[in-house]
Amino acid sequence: MxxxxxxxxxxxxxxxxxxxxxxxxxxxxxxxxxxxxxxxxxxxxxxxxxxxxxxxxxxxxxxxxxxxxxxxxxxxxxxxxxxxxxxxxxxxxxxxxxxxxxxxxxxxxxxxxxxxxxxxxxxxRFLPAIVKLQQLLSEGVIGNVHSVNANFSLPGSFADTHRLMNPVTAGGALLDLGIYPISIADVVFNKAPEHIKSFVHKSTTGVDERSTAIVDYGNGQFASLASALQQNGPTEACINGELGYIRIPQFVGAKTLELHINDQDPQYFKYDFSDDExxxxxxxxxxxxxxxxxxxxxxxxxxxxxxxxxxxxxxxxxxxxxxxxxxxxxxxxx
Incomplete structure (x- = not known):
């Protein structure tokens, strides 16, 4: 081979x-x-x-x-x-x-x-749960998608010299963490946005410590995307449609996916793999x-x-x- x-x-x-x-x-x-x-x-x-x-x-x-x-x-x-x-x-x-x-x-x-x-x-993008997400969306199981909410926060305390806080190493939450909420929205909408509004809090080193962005993809489709360093919060994504919604706990390393359809029992999809995989x-x-x-x-x-x-x-x-x-x-x- x-x-x-x-x-x-x-x-x-x-x-x-x-x-x-x-x-x-x-x-x-x-x-x-x-x-x-x-x-x-x-x-x-x-x-x-x-x-x-x-x-x-x-x-x-x-x-x-x-x-x-x-x-x-x-x-x-x-x-x-x-x-x-x-x-x-x-x-x-x-x-x-x-x-x-x-x-x-x-x-x-x-x-x-x-x-x-x-x-x-x-x-x-290559995880089985995300592949399943794309399949469900292509099948239209939650109808037209209206919005995506995604957050990725990293708790703990980081010194100013840490790569995540240091502008010399292109630090900040956006490039390291924020790329994931943006990417899950991109997986869902698969197109460039029309308008973006955002809010940011910078660290003492001048990099973005936490931010929220409202991204308008047109046709009434929006994404609310947040990332933060030195903050506790759930790492999850929710894709909201006219007939139901899909929730992905720990979406960055997704192993599970929840499908919630109006007036139906939730469906749970599990894809287990070890951290070494x-x-x-x-x-x-x-x-x-x-x-x-x-x-x-x-x-x-x-x-x-x-x-x-x-x-x-x-x-x-x-x-x-x-x-x-x-x-x-x-x-x-x-």
Missing amino acids: AKVNWGIIGCGNIAHTFAKSIAHCSDAQLIGAASTSMQRAKEFATPYNIQGYESYQALMQCPNIDAVYIANTHDQHFKTIAQCLKHNKHVLSEKPITVNAEQLQSLTKLAKQQNCFLMEGVWM NFKFEIAHVTQCILQKQTQSSVLPLGTSLRVMNIMDTLRAQWQLQYSNAVESAELTN
């Missing part, structure tokens, strides 16, 4: 999720990981019995690696992806794929030039795309990522939240 050999760039927590999940994919194998620190790369690589690389460049130059999962901080995604593509590596980048739409457009052109696969890693659906999809010599995903094409990115650009413009020129630049360097 043909297999895709994967490498990881960035050795933080999300990289461990990828490394554990890929073990459940028969046509993919992890063979290397790179960090800016050789010690950190070795510490990450040892339990998975893979090669640790002393630099990103060293991993990119390895001829045995077919595809790379980008797991470093948001501010590094654009230039790291560009370097991987220039080394003819297929790329799956942890969300957000870039910090703005202009960067994504540059990478889209580069991936096409290099004939390489490129996709944003929004694992939620979180990314296996996404990895399996991307691996098949690569084996079939596709350069984009049919589930999450780059145009869809761009549509979501445009919403986040609009929100940041409304909030007057701009990162440094170094972080925002879409210039491709040699």
